[in-house]
Structure formats: C-alpha cells, structure tokens
Amino acid sequence: MNSAHEVTITIDNQTVAVERGLTILQAAERNNIRIPTLCAHKDLTPFGGCRMCIVEVDKMRGLPTACTTPVEEGMVIRTNTAQVNAVRQEILQLILSEHTSSCLICDEKEECRLYATTIRKAGVTTGCRYCSNDNRCELQDVATQLGLKEIGYPIYYRHLPVEKEDPFFDRDYNICILCGRCVRMCQDIRTAGTLAFTRRGRQTTIGTAFHRSHLDAGCEFCGACVSVCPTGALAEKTNKWEGKPEREQLTTCPFCGIGCQMRLQAKGNMILGSLPAEDPLVNHGQLCVKGRFCVSELVNGPERLLKPQQRTGGSCATLTWQQAIDSAAARLSECQPDDFGLLISPDCCNEDLYVAQKFVRSVMRSHHIDTAARIFYGPGFSAYLRLFKRVVPLSELEKASVIVCLGLDARYGRSVIGVELRKAIRQGARVVTIHPRRHSLSVISQQWIQSVPGTEAEILRGLVRLTGVDGASASMAHQMGRLAPQIQETAALLKDAPAPVIAVGSEFLRYGSCADILEAIDQLARNTGAGVVLLPAQSNLMGSILMGAFPEVLPAGVPSSNAARMRELGTKWGVSLPEFRAFWTSASLGSGKKLRVLYLIGEAPAQLRTAADFIIFQDIYPPDLPGQAELILPAAAFSEVDGTLVNGEGRIQQVRQAVQPPGEALADWQIICRIAQNMGAAGFDFQSAGDIRQEISTVDPELADFNDNSRKFRPLLHQVDFMSSPAARHESADMKGNGGYPLLFSVAAIEHTYRARPLSSRVEGACTLFAEGIVHVSPQDAEAAGIADNDEIILSSDHFERVLPVRVQRDQPAGFLHAVLPPGEAPNPNPLPVRIRKKDVQSA
C-alpha cells in the first residue's frame, strides 16, 4: 500500500503509514502520540535545542530528537521508554534550574490554581512576582506531562534586568529557556533579523546586536516572537496579567487596506489581544504592529461612548436611545437635500456604508454622502482611485522578478508586505525603492533611489520616458541629474521583467505633486505592463466605492451619472431617486454654504464647527473637543460587529463579532436604520448584517458575489471620474536654498488611524513608533541649530510658522526635515523650504 509519498513506520508498537518527509514528531502527532517538546513549533524550522523530544530509534546511535529526524521506511520508534523518560526528566530539571520555576514547585501551587483568575493579577501582594504566564505556559504543561515534582539542582537566577523600555512587550530573559523560537521566528519567518542568540555558555541569552534597544535595532514590533514564546519571557504589556483567553474569533484587521486575517482573543466581554490567523491569501500568518498590538487598547479604552449624549452649550446630558433617535430624526426631517451632509469613515464595514448611502439617497433624497478618504488623498484622490484598475493581488509580489516600491516604508504599518518583499528578494527578485529617507527597504533593496522630496514625479516621468516605446533622448540623463544611472538601471530592469510590480506607499500622498506622481505611476504601469499593489491606509476604501459611499458612485461602483442605473436602483429600493447634480464633497466642508445638519459616522474633519448648525457625531469615542457636536451616538467598534470589508486588492473579507458592544453602543447600520425608520422610511428593517448583505447582493448583478465567503480577488469594474480637491500649490524643489530657507520640510499624512482617529491617540506604544507631530531632523542639522531630542523648534517660511518638537534621526538626510501631521497642518506648498531655530525657553 506504500506509495512514493508514504513510508511505513512502527511507532510505539503501532505500525502506521505516514507521509514521506515528515519528522518523527509530526508523524507521532498525526497518530495522536504526544511527545513533549518546548522548542518545536509548527510554524518554525526544526531546532533540536530543548532535547525534550528525544526518542529511541532502532539502528540509530544515541537518542535522536523527534523534531529533527525525518521518518524513514521501516523505522522502529519508541517514544515512551523508561530510558527516554528518565533522560527527559533530567533534562527538564536542567532547563528548570535555569528558570525561576517557583510556579512549578511552589507550595501554594494547588490552591493558586483554584484562584488563578484573580490571584495572578495581584501577584505582587500575594507573593508571586515572577511570571505572568501562569496557565498559558508550555513549560508548565511539559512539567505536568512528565510528572516532574521537584528539581534536584540548585536554581540559577541570571540577574538580567527586565527590559521594559520598548513599547508593546516586556522581556524578562531570566525566565527564558533559550528554546530559540523567537529567534527563528524573527530570522527565518519574519526575516527581520532583529533577534539573535548572543554570547555563549552560561551567559547565552537572546537579544539584539550590540544590545541596542529594539527600537534602535530595527524591530518591527510585529510581536511574532511574543506569540511563539512558550514561557512568560516575552509578554505583551497590555494583557500580560489577564490570564488565558476564553475564546478566539477570526476576523479582518481594520487598520489598513491590506486586510490581514486575525484572531481576536476574548475573555468575558473583553478583547485581550489579537494574533495573526493562518491565512494563505493575504497575510500568511503575519500581522504588523497595529494588528498585533493596537487592538485591545483601542477597543477597551475607558472613554468609550456608552450612551447617547446631547450637548447644548457647555452641558452634556445622557439620553435614551429613543430620545436620541427622535432628536436626530427631527433635525434631519427639517433638512433639504442640499443642506444636509453625511460623512462616513472608509474604515466602516460595507453594511454600514451601504445603509448610510441608501439612507442619504432614499430618505434624505440627497447625494451628499462622502468619506474622508477624499481629504486624505487631497489633490491625488482621483488619480489614486484610478490606479485601482491596475491592482493585482498581493501574491504577485512573491512571483515578481522586479518590484518598484514608491514611498513605501514597511517597518511598522504594512510590515507584512515587508515580509513578502524580503521573501521575494530571497527568491531572487530585484527590489527598487524610491524614498527620500533611509527606511525599512533601503537596506534590503538592490537599488535605493533617494529622492529629494517632491521630485518623485520627475523620477517617475524619467522612468516613463525610458520605458516608453520611443525610448529616451540623450539629453534626458542630464535632466535626471545625479540619479540618472539608478533611474536608467531601474528602467532597464522594468523593461526586461515579464511581470513587474509597483507597490505604492504613502510617503508622498500629501505632497503638492501627489497627483502628478500617481499619474506617472499609472503611465509607468501601462508602459511596462506592471501590476500595481495599492496599500491604502483606509481599511475599506474599495468597499466605500463598491457600496457607493461617494457622491460620484452608486453601489457596484457605477457612476452616479448613469441615469439608467440610478432608476434601476430606485426601483429596487421602492423610491424614485433624485437626479444626480453637481457635486457636494467633504472637501467643501466649512468653506461653502453652512449645512443645517452634518451627520458624522466615524469621522471628524478639521473644519467641523463652521460646517453645520447641528452635528450628529456617531463614533466609539467622544469628539476630541467639547462642543464639537450636538448629538453624540455611541457606535460599536469592529470587534463588536459582524460585517465585511473589501481590502486594497478587492477581496471581500469578513469582520466577525467577538464581544458585545460596551454599554448601549450599537452598530453604525443599526443606528442609521433606527433613524430612517423613525423618519418613516421603508426598507430599513434589517435584522442583521447578513440581511444587508443579502440586499447588497441583489441590488446590482455585479455585487451578486457579495454573500459568498471565497475572498477571491475582485478587480474594480467601473471607471469613475472622481473629483479631487483643487491642486495645492506645487513649486519645484529648486526653491530650496533660496531666500534664506536652507532646509526642505516635507510632511506626510497621519495614516495609522481607525475611524479617523490616530491610533497613537489611544494606544500608548503607537505614539513612540509613529511619532506623529514630531519633526525629524538629521544629526548634522540638529548640531548646526543646537537642538536635541524633544526640544521645540520654530519652523518658518514666508507664510508659514509652526512650533513643533523634534527628534534627531540618523535616517534623516542632512538638509531635509520631515514630519507626519494632520491634514490641516501641512504647509502649502509641501515640501516647503524653511529655516529652523530653537525655541527659547524664555519665549515659551
């Protein structure tokens, strides 16, 4: 019965046929034979370090480890003999003698277990100070499995300081058993290479090169090491004392357009944390720092909105839902289609977006619906959305032989793409990165075209011309200056590659030249046949197009100007829809006519107060400034609802409820439906997100697949002309050095957000990593200006002056300043030549 793919082995007197190429450990596991292990992990390469899985194999010398030895035909394996168990016991004692194993041999052990849920959190007072990992510790499991009761060796404590300075996770290498899982994860799977074994003998430990902090050592804070640690040595700050999660829920990460699959861990009605899901399509079992570490802090914040509130003047009153809905409906009923506006976050689920636009179109009889993506992309909005037609699946990255990355930094956000890029490089792909600063890709790429901020469009146009049919003239090299050789080489690479990929990041999205850059990408993709990988910051940008959450589009992404489709839609909804007229967009908020009512769902544009008389603010947290809204409605976060998101590739992915919303908070669609019903509208009696999906799949033939779970790649079908906000002033970077403004200041948008809120406003560690609102200065410029970290500087130009804190960054090239700022605060033009001086303490 043996085929070429199978071998017959005898394992603990059981003769079984197993797949060739398996290790003894895998073969045993598939036959329900449990061999104790500590260093083996299903996702990692075999290591053979802990020696717990030693077995006896006939005709093999010594005691081979099951995790490293492949099965062979006719092998006779014994996993549970007296000899093997005796040696295992001894070895486990040795491991534990290097581990502050109080929990394993503690007198209170049995009692402690009974009260484990409460006692550990108060570890300090009850005497157990060592480990937060009780009950989820693999070392405990193995000790139990082997029946180890005492340790016959003196216990060594390594006296290493517990490392708590870096964000998100603490490291206590005193309880590390050196199984090397974290190192293999970091080196082999994540290919980040931050962690390694250091020193030897009894001083062997895990750490970074030269013992730098993780921040300085290039750690991506993906937390993959924490996930695989079998002990409490690596522990997540937010949930280390929370104990074992009770259940997990598979869902989609809502923190950017990649849409990683992840598992939310819950206990009671609280999210403890999140782990990557095994996912063959998008994230391959990886997450970035946002998905891995930011969820629980974001959704568990103590300021979450629990009940509807009414704010009048300075006072704030709690309302019942009935009162709140009545109030909202009353206000909305007074509105004309033209003096109403609804702004919804492109992080909301499709169901919310669909219901919102249906509400606006059929109840308010208006087209005044928009998302803040328009503000985020500014003048490049329409060009960015146009690129969606060139989008290829993320899996193309692995297959591509040439990848050009533009303004893409994959260290923190999008680090799963960094993993894919490194994987591609290992398989021989050539990666070119165009970026003004040293960043996560500049070391690993074959080419780093270091652009002067604002000149990216010229570089790309150079590439477009060089890859075009007629080629380029000789004078071109001159125009491209010092970068000419690199640009020419990149063009040659692109021309020869069968299916190159252009990955678009977000560095330049606030530049005045953003639209030009995006146009040039489009042309370059056309010239070279390249696929485009778009990595939007919004988790459901594509979904908001498909759901019709813009004035320009109807569901299925059909242009609103298509009157036939509009009529069809009206028939389906049982109303006659208003004719589509000139645009109202979120970009005009605060500048044009003041609205009567502005309904904000997970959005908070800058010009709020001047935008409308009455503002309905529906979100998970209260507005940042008191008095910004009249009616505040508590919404549910993504972890509390069911729904779907469409990622940057076009995959429809599930968001699943893990816990109940806090207090009386409701899903966005539920709130909208209640208002609509209160206003007497029909067609809003949805009972679940599934009902909405059912309607979505029938409303347009192109959305028929909306209800299936295949998550297949789904390109955008329609071409819509989106309207961008007027182009900002864009002047050539030659201005630099003129008029006594020697430094070029470039500003990028805050992109690590959820429902318009920077994650750093709710997640402590995110502040450290994303450093928003801080100007990055090169060491040279800092020295020249006599400034150091955390100093405040005054940046000034002809019509621009701002005081901002600084951080001295080695990655920053001399002569250039960089900051991540909210949309309203960017200079115009961007980049802008400025001069800096240290703010005097006296003048402060």
Add this chain to the structure above:
Amino acid sequence: MHSLKTHRTAAQEKWHELQSSRVPVIYVGTASCGRAAGALAVLDSIRKTLVEKQLSARIVEVGCIGPCYLEPLVDIRLPGKPRMSHANVTPEKARYLVTAYLTGDKPPVRSAIGHHGEDGSAFADKVPRFFDLPMMKPQVRVVLRNCGMIDPQEIDHYLANDGYIGFTNALRKGPRGVIEEVREAGLRGRGGAGFPTHKKWEICRNAPGNIKYLICNADEGDPGAFMNRSLLEGDPHAVLEGMLIAAYAIGASHGYIYIRAEYPLAIVHLNKALAQMRECGLLGKSIQGSGFSFDITIKEGAGAFVCGEETALIASIEGKRGMPRSRPPFPALAGLHGKPTIINNVETLGTLPNILRNGASWYRQFGILGNFGTKTFSLVGKIRRAGLIEVPLGMSLRKIIFDIGGGTAKKFKAVQTGGPSGGCLSEEFLDTTVDYESLGAAGSIMGSGGLIVMDEDTCVVDVARYFLDFTQKESCGKCSPCRVGSRHLVELLEKITRGDGEPSDLAKLHNLGETVKRGSLCGLGQTAPNPVLTTLRYFRPEYLSHVTEKYCPATVCRALLEYRVVPEKCTGCQRCVSVCPTGAITGPRAEVHNLDPSKCIKCRACYEICRFDAIAGDAIVIRSGRRVPDEQRA
C-alpha cells in the same frame, strides 16, 4: 602559466643548489613554538652577527621539527658537511655559534644535539643523528615529513620534495580511483571520530547536484593541541595538495579553509601558498588542463571552540552564529548553503598526498589492522620532552610517554587523550595501544591528537574541573543538557575542590554526566562530561578523599590546603617574608617565622622560595586533610 613539470624542474634545481650550497646555510625554526621560545630574537641576532662580522651565509626559516621543548632550534650546515642542530639557542648563543662555525677552525659540533648527515659522520664527532635521538627514533614522519626541513613559504621546496606528485597521480586515477586508493589505505578521519574518509567521500560524490564544497577544518581549539597549526605553518602545501585531491575525488568546485584567527602565522603561510598555487596553475579553472576547476577561500574563525563541529562550522562560514544543528541531514548530503559538503581535518588532508604518491599498500605498512597509518600528537604536560610527534597507530601509550616523551619527572599519574572531550587514563592503561577502538574502550577518545601527561602533582578533580569549565564556557547555548548540565557539573566539581563536597555528589556527577552525554545535540556536549566520567571511574579514591577527608593528595585544591612553618627547620632567613604578597608571614631575622592562616591566600610563593632559595629548604610545608575548624584557627 607554465606546466607543473616546468615548475618542478626549476624547483629541483633550486633545491639542489641549496643542498650543495657553497656558503653555509643556517636553519632557524620560526614556527609559533620557536617564536614563543624566542626564535625571532635569535634570528635577528644571527643576521646582525653576519653583517657585523661580514660573513656570508644563507638563512632558511623552517617550521617545527618536533621537539618543542628544545626550541629555539638553530641548525648550521657548512658546505659539504652535515647539518648540525643546536637546541635552546639564545641570541648570545646564536652569535657564538655563527661566529664559531663560520670563522673558527673547530666548529663547536660537540654542543649540537644531533646532525642530519650520514650515520657516523666524522664531522659530527660522536653527536648522534637528529632522527636517532630517543624522542625522534620511535617516530614515523609521514604527514610531518617536510616540517622543519623545508621553507614553508617556498612552493619550490615543496615541489622539489615530491610535492604535488600525489595530486598528479590523482588526476591520472580519476575520482573513483582516488576514493578506491584511500579506501584501500584504510584512512580514517584524523579529526577525532575516525570515520572512514572514503565512505564520507562516496556519499558526497554520489549526492546529486553539481555544486559541492570541500572544507578544511583548521579550527583546532583543544587546549594543549597544536598539531594542525604546526603542520599548516611548517608545510602548508601538504594540506593544500590534500585539498586538491579530496576536492577532485568528491567533485567539489570550491574549498574553504576554516581556520581560527588565533593562528596568524598559519594564515600568512596559507595565503602565500595559495598565491603560489595560482601562479603554478594549481588553482582556478581546469587545473593543469585536467578539466578539474577548484579554488580555495580562507575563512577565519572568531575563536569559538564549537565551530570545530561540522555543522556549526558550516553555519559560521554562512555568516550565521556558530551553532550546531541536528543531523541528519549530514553535511555530505546537505552542508554549506545546502549543498553536499565534505569537511576534512587538516591532518587527514595532509596525509592524502602521501597516500596518492606512494600508494595504499605503502601506507598500510604503518599502523595496525583497522587503524593504518600514522597520527600526529602534541605531547604536553608534565613530560620531559614535550613537542609535536607522529607515530604509527597501535603504539602503546607507555612507549609514547616514556620512550618518546622521556616520562615524567615525578611519579606518572594520568594521561588525558583527546583534549577536553577526551578522558583521563590512569597508569594501568599505559599499555593501551593508541588506536580508535582501544582508546574508546578505555572510556577516552583519540580526538584530534592532544596528549596531556600529568604527574602526582596534578589533582584529577581539578583537571576535570578545568576541562569542564572550558567546555561549559564554550557551549554554544543551544541545547539545554550541554548549556545547563555542564554548568552544574562545573559547579559540583568546584564544590568538591572547595571542600564542600558530599559523598552523594559523586553519584550526582555521574548521573548528570550521563545525561549530558546522552542528551546533548552535538559532539561537544556529548563528550564534554568525559573528563569527569573517566576520572570518576579511574580515580575514584581521589574524589573520595576530597569529599570525605577534605584532602587533596596533589596539594592543588587550595581550599583544602594549609601552609605551615615547621619551627624545627625554619632558620629565620626571611626569604618567605619578602615574597609573601599579603604579609601573612612575619618574624624577625634569625627567629622562627609565624604564618597567619587567616591572611594566607595559599599562593605557594613561600613554599617555592623556601625550597629553591632559602637556607632551610623545607621549612614551609603544605598540609591537606580534615579541615581545621575556624574557631581553632583563631
């Protein structure tokens, strides 16, 4: 590029010209052992003397000829006369020798220790032949044949002494023929384990793939072992020729020499030798028109002992941390960069040219069945004649230690074979023959060739502690039995040498030693407990006296010792007072001195000076025994 033949003819002429030189030739051993003894100062002195006295002579720097205890060695050959070897030469003595030989009527041949001429040469005047000296006579020089005889930096010297003939023969035989020849010769890996070389080669040869690697393991890290260093310094081309032969046999296209950075001279010589090989067309594309292409890269190790282990060595070359991995897959199938890789020891490779040059049956005349050939050893420790030796396998330990090494000054106690991974064998094992199986049966290993001889002044518990301390510090930390287990072993041994040992500790040592041996991943861990296990087995009474009587028979374990002044013998000469670093000894001149045990740090200075420099000679004694309780001391 000329053919090898042309080079050889030119080399032979050059060599002949040196042998029949009309000016005197002065040979100075300037390998590391010579340098450590001051050979460079001697060389300098010789040069200066020649200039000052306006004498003409040729100076040839040679490698280590063997008796390191006689270094610096300077040989002088007058035209037409045999080469006379002078030992322990100082710069002054060198000046005298050069002057006396080159200008005097009667060269001071009688002060030579040996000559390299014909038997009974009249000029030598009853001085024995160098190779008839008791240390040299029982030896067979196969691998070391050129060491000390030729200038290792001259490929011509090597070529003139039948260099690269083995390789030429190999090309004629074809890869399969070479493997067959080596199989017939019965060559086993000289790195320590003694795995048949041809078997490993065959596996690699038959492995699929056209990229294969050969690695020369020159990461000699055992304390007290220097065989490989001496060979690389004294005759690098022998090893390089061996690499060519091995690479040709297995079909490797690239070779690495993984050598520790602590061997700077060997690296210099290797680099020179590689340049010379390129010049002679012995490296590169289609070597000597054979179609066989091969090149060699030197990779310097950063000094981790574990990198001598095959898989750790491969990881180190790949730029990773030197950590061993589990086998299978064996490197012969999946080694460097995942390609089939053969790792051979320096000595194995150095043996190959001899086998290919003279044939397997010639090689089989040395050694015994199953253990053919010779083995080099570094014979060190409490031995009269320390140095680098080469003997046929199957010689008894007694013959090596007492005939070649001249025995110990004090009573022989033990010999450690195989370095830190080996075992300590007691007197009753002296008649054990040195071959892989016999040493293994005695609980030790052949190892790469360290022989450390101990006499009654050596404490075996302390020796075991020393070796264990070495291996535990060198453990890579990957597997728990080795990393933690060896640490506990050291601490237990320290506890015993501190006088805190309990009888139950001996059983603990044994059990833990067995766990580490059985549970560890690589050879380092698997053999690390050997020094403890063998000393426990053969010197149990000494352990027992440490734990029960707190008595160290060798008076080594400081915590168990007490220094006392014997009042009847002390003459009050104050020599001990003058050397005591802590002021523990006091007393006016000519009166019996007082030694305060609470201040004494047991540095042994007073004891030594009393024996060698004081009037009384033995007024200070070291006592070990039941510990004096602290209150009684006060």
